[in-house]
Amino acid sequence: MLKWLSSFALPQHRTILLCALDSCSDPHHLRQILARAVSSGLWFEPFVSARIVAAFAASDLSFAQFAFDASPRRSAFSYTAMIRAHSAGPAPSNSLYIFSCMLHSGLYPDRFVFPFLLRATARCRSPVSAVHAMAARHGLDEDPHVVTSLLHSYGSCGLFDSARKVFDEKTQRTEVNWCAIISCFARSGQHSLLHDGISLFGQLISTGGRPNGDIVIAALSCCAGLGSMSQGKALHALFFRHLTDLSVELGTALINMYGRCGGLTAARKVFDEIRYKDSSTWTAMIGGLAMNGHGEEALTFFSGMVDRRFWPDSITFTAVLNACSHAGLVETGIKLFKDMKEVYGIEARMEHYGAVVDMLGRAGMLEQAGQVVASMPFAPNRVVWGSLLHACAVLGEPRYWEMLEKRFLELGLTVEQDEDEKVVVDVGFLVGLSNVYAGTCRWQKVGTVREKMVARGVKKEIAFSLLEVDGRTHRFLVYLNDVKNDSKLIILKLKRVESI
Incomplete structure (x- = not known):
């Protein structure tokens, strides 16, 4: 295509240039196309310059900004391309600035702009309500894609009440909207919102909706957060009614749910039923075993994962190091921590150092734990120091x-x-x-x-425990009953405060 492109110089050959843009993603070749567009005069056509900016935005953000600034006449398409590129780039706030320039230029935003603008707003923690008001002003707040982006943005900023309000005001709800609001509540980690997520799933079923795999996965995450195995089993049974194929994503969500609820037998059964596994499936099984104190079995699964040529990632090593920590396998954990960089080429992150410090602290090796903290390439956070503090308290x-x-x-x-x-x-x-x-x-x-x-x-924040009995989840708090000052004896009792 580039050979054909070099043979023309007339504007009527714009089709060849556009075809070259569609078939090219290499930044070097894109610069050749840009040079040819300028020399042939096609660069001064708004549509062509916008397509060139969009092509650069997908491969070279810095040069895309240069091409955008040099555009003789910017169109809504080129503004949208730059907003989209910056929303996923290192400086998402630039999307808001470009959107402001777009409005000052007299161009009106369409439904394609606001999803990327909302993503940028959520990433840089700007007020989502301002973009929401702008979308409503242009009559785009009812668009399905804009509604879904609003739900994700409000959820990412922790504004769950606003997300629920947007969802409730939506008259025509799509599967994507249902999935967005349930996923939003699943990521919250708050007990009441997790329960609301399951309630919304029940509402979807009661209204005759057919949940897809993504909605079931979001609902399973809510069950995992609540520790409600009975409701997770109900979702598992529902899956067999509405969905025919056990995909990797759905199987991984089931394993994670059973593992967090203590149902390792059911988790292992689902694991064996998945025909085509990937690294996330193995990681979910290893994490479930580690969480329930089966450290040696978790290491056995890790070895099986590597033997079958599934490449572990950073999340896998977090689960394995936590397994070594809870099982007291210090030497194995230290070896895996070294192999993570030397063998698998994975840079240790904060959670990996935290797991190693916790492992050494539990084993009473405070000197070694302090050396690990001192060797960290970045400043330790309060979780790492808190692990040392906990070890000091336990070991005295x-x-x-x-x-x-x-x-x-x-x-x-x-x-x-x-x-x-x-x-x-x-x-x-x-x-x-x-x-x-x-x-x-x-x-x-x-x-x-x-x-x-x-x-x-x-x-x-008051801690509580969840206990599931006969399909109902009961929440218990510890409260102070009596204090004897002479012996410093404090008597605590459990009190049930809620049944769900």
Whole structure:
């Protein structure tokens, strides 16, 4: 195609240039096409320049921006291409700036712009409601693609009430809308929202809807978060009624659900029934075994995975290292941690270092755990330091306590900034430090830590346990019943607070 392209110089050969753009994705060849378009005069046609910008946006964002800035006359298509490229790029806020320029140029956005604009808004944590209002102003807030993007954006920003409102106001709901709202609640991790996700799935069934595989997977994630095996089994049975083929994605979701609910026998049965497995299927089975204390069996599955030439990823190694941690297999865990980089070429991330530190701390190897923390190529977060603190509390090593407290204060981890530069009060550290001091009856220190918590306005979220009996999930809280000051004896009791 490039040979044909070099043989023409007349504008009437624009079809050849457009065909060359459709068949080319290499940035070097695209630059040749751009040069030919400029020399032939086709570059000054808005449609051609927009197609060239769109082609660069899919392969070379920096040069696409250059071509976009040099466009003699920008069209809505070229603006949309750049908004789409920046929404998935390293600086999603550029999409909002380009959208603003698009409005100032007198062009009106269409239904193709807002999904990418909403994705950029969610990534850079800008107000989703502003884009929502703009879509409503142009009469596009009822478009199925825009509605789905609104649900994902509100969910990504933690605005679950707004997402539910958008869904409830939608009169004509598609399968994609149902999947988006249930997936939104599944990712929330909040008990009430997980229950709402399952309720929405039931509502879909009661209205005669036929759930597809993606909707079933989202509902299974809600069951896994609630630990509700009975409802997960009901979804499993429903799958056989509405869906004929056990896909890899659906099988992996079933394994994850059974594993998190403690049903390892059912998880293994589903695993054996999947005809064509992939790395995610093996990882789900390894994670379920690790979560339920079957560390050695998890390692056996990992070996079988490698022997069958399934390449493990970073999530697989997180599950395997956690299995070694809970099973006390320190030497095996250290070897796997080294092989992750040397054999499999996977760079260790924060969760891998956290699993290794937790593994060494559980084994009482605090010196080695401290060396691992010191060797990290990036600053350890509060989870890594919290693992060391927990190990000190369990092992009763007072010489580390003061050092850890000083280290936390030096790093500012009691009031830490997360990736989105929002201030996060580290409740876990303060509570853990208080428990460490209480373990050795250093009540004055306990009082000091508690005063810090009150001064910062820190409130620990009440923990609860879920217990499923006869298909109903019961939630229990621990409450204080009596305190005997003479012996420092605290009597705690369980109290059922909710039945679902």
